[in-house]
Amino acid sequence: MKNRKSKIVFLAVFLATVNFVSCGKPKEKAENGEKKIVVWETYGNEEHSEILKIARQFENKNPGVEVDIQRVPWGGHESKIMTAMITNTAPDIARVDVAFLPRLVKSNSVLELSRFGEINTEDFVPAAIESNIFAKDGEKGIYGLPDQTTGVALFYNKTLFAKYGIKSPPKTWKEFVATAKKLTVDKNGDGKPDQFGFAMHKDLWWTFPFFNTFGVRFLSDDGKKCLLASDAGYEALQLKVDLYQKYKVEAGAWQSGSIDPDTGFLNGVYAMIFSGPWNVKRFRDAELDFGISLIPAGPAGTSTNVGGTNMVIMRRAHYPEICFEFLKYLTSPEIQAQWCQDLGQIPVNLKAEKLMDFSDNKEIKIFLEQMKTAIPRPKVVSYQTLALTVNPYLYAALAGEMSVKKALDTVAKKIETEVLVER
Amino acid sequence: MDVVIFRRKLRNGLIFFALVVGAVFMLFPFLWMLFVSLKKTGHGFLLDFAFAKPFFANFKAVWNNPSFPFSRFFLNSLIVATSGAFLTALFCSMGGYVFAKKDFYLKELVFWMMLATLMVPGMMYMVPQFAIVTKLGWINTYKGMIIPHVANVFGLFLLRQHMETIPNSLLDSAKIDGASEWQIFRTIIVPLSLPVITTVFLLTFLFQWTNFLWQLVVNTPDSAKLTLPVGLALFKGQYSTEWTKLMAASAFSIIPIAVLFIAAQRFFIEGLTAGAVKE
């Protein structure tokens, strides 16, 4: 009995706390007449500290302005922004995935930016700014500014290359297969390799480097036809499938529940992977001796995919002009140089390149070169729907459940009827 | 005689052995999580003994992370889970009592309506619930996190089933003694249903403790009411996740609650058995 009583008291105290705390402070509006803009970002830990620094610099330059940086977990940021819009609690500026932008533009959720001031599109990495340009009612407009651009390049383990007498990273797909074969080794003699030449993801985004180096055009110019089911398309996907099925140099990292390429590379069990600038610092911190080179060239030369994020001004932003100033500031050569110098990333502003010192960051130079060959993603309204449509077929082809030709033929038809037109 | 004792000993030994094997199996993921959380970055999945240097480096990295104010998150989680579970248990008991023991208008209809909502996948509730919470101005409050989930139909169903087994004679005699409805509820129904009430409490507590999406949605990113699952999600990056750190972070969130449960277990088990014995 005594026990139970104390339990109830304990709970009562808790409930009291709940009410006390929740009645606490009312939500403050910008104090002392300051103009406040709210930014939702999805950065990692180091990036978060950097953007806070930049926001303070901006505030010092613009007295009377407060930039409130708020961090949202990357997982779930889209649903969070969407629910926030419904209830009018959305921020003024949001950092969104490149693939989310078309929907925001189509639904009039973000503001066109060139009406606030001049934007020199040629200052930016072409593929990055391109993802912000949309034609609406026959008129082209800029609906966001890229804050980060990425693409993948070939990462290779220098220690393993030296061990197996490989002098330089492969330049073409043919060399790539040969190199990968040398690096696929059965170390403990049980008849199965436990070190692999290569490891890859299955998803569409990670398949673009294959398609792009074979010169595959994804959509027709009018955006109504999917051109994936072409000879170049078959060849590109066949190569990807062969790496696993025929040459057996790929670890099967694309399968459900496998060890992902990054982790395996970090441990030296995968000798080569495709990866982006985001991993440079992490791999370096792990004291891995690695090099980066261009994606192996196919019939159409080297090329890569485009990822990254854009900063957009939401339609109901309070001070859109200040928001615009902030975005201009964030993407200015000086700030981009500072950001990329500190974090080892690719500047979105091409002019930043001259201001940067690459002596500690040689990798960035390779990424900059690689990004010049990058081909933007097909601009469909919902990239997510596109990926969800394509990915199962890529999986089936890789698993040998379906021939490459059949997979691409089926998926091209599906894209035309389910992704390109509104159903 | 000796043979009997020997056989009993053998039997107990075998049972003990089976229990140990079972425990190893069931605790394996838990122990493995601790193992991974101590390893060097990137060695998470490997079967080696490459531990982080210093040994607790991952824990330190999590603890010193400015985006992960652990004690704040922990307190929030505790408040949300405890009060959520308490209110749920209380409301469900009150509701379960009248459904079990009273005859009133629209009883079965209301009950079936409630049961039907049980079968709708949880995700469907999110947007409408969020709209209501916003209208009520409950964004960034504990209320907003707790109240939408306290009407636990499942708990009500469970308690109704149980309370129907309480003999009516007990209630009738209390009524003759002049007890009010509330007194009957407090002094007869609740003590006799304690095991099931405890179960409901436990279930809701666990649900609230691990609820991620709802708690993410009802808090703005600058909220002071963020809970552990939301904090943990910050370790899952856009491109890569550091498993070893994530495991260290989740060990932080699990160990205190595991200790709490083991400590409170006595109460739960006693509650479960004591209540039933009186039946």
Place this chain on the structure above:
Amino acid sequence: MIENRKLRATVTSYLFLAPFLLVFLLFLAWPVIYSFYLSLHKVCWSTDLYNVFSDMKLVWFQNYKQLFKDSHFWWSLIVTAYYALLTIPATIFLGLMLAILLNNKLPGVSLFRSAYFLPNVLDILVVGIIWTFIYSPHYGILQKIFNLLGIQTFAREGILANPRTALPGIAIAMVLRGAGFGMILFLASIQNIPKSVYEAAEIDGAGPWQKLLYVTIPLVKPIILFLVVMGTIASLNAFTEIYAMTQDGGPFAVHFMGEIQGATKLSGYYLFEKWSQMKYGYAAAISYVLLAITLVISIVNARLLRRKQ
């Protein structure tokens, strides 16, 4: 007279029910009704995201029509039922076995009780990730054990990439996580069975198996039913374990109704996919069909439950 009494009982009842009912109507009933309204609508590409719900297009039953032709939806139902069959009986069996073993006077019983219950407080995501490590081909501990035993079936693709074993693999992880909860309930119930009942059975010459079958199981039946209902709801809502262990509901290696299907794409996951693409109307239609199906099952279930009493 009776009318009057019932009226009074109604007033008291609704007073008791008030807090529950209020929250229920606001946060559960209204969203369900609203979902039906939603299921007749469609969020279009051009729908204003700031006013999603007033700017949707009314399409009447188009979502339902589309749903009945959607092979992925039917497949997800089959997989969900399979998942329920994999998890529910196993959880109950394991929970009961552990409870029976723990019902002996042995040293360290309370320690075991805690140990078995502990996995329940683990986050599903964390459990999923850990099991992914355990199951992983080439490097996982399970494969190392298989190597010692000479089993090479899973050497190349692992448990989770094999369409036959992916879902059972997830089920094992979830059963081992959840069995402790059933164990606690069974234990409490078994400990309440009077000794005399067993003694009477022994006098009648019942062995341990007979005692289990004819004494223990009938007496713990309410708990079994309880776990069945709970397991059904868990299967319908299963999402996190899929997300953690097979990422997007793969392996995509099953042919069904002329389409490639994900071997672990449960209806809860499928619903999430539609929901996250803002296909709110379609998602609502899915949940209404699920509701209809489970309602039929639960009515049958409740009938059975009542008869047993």
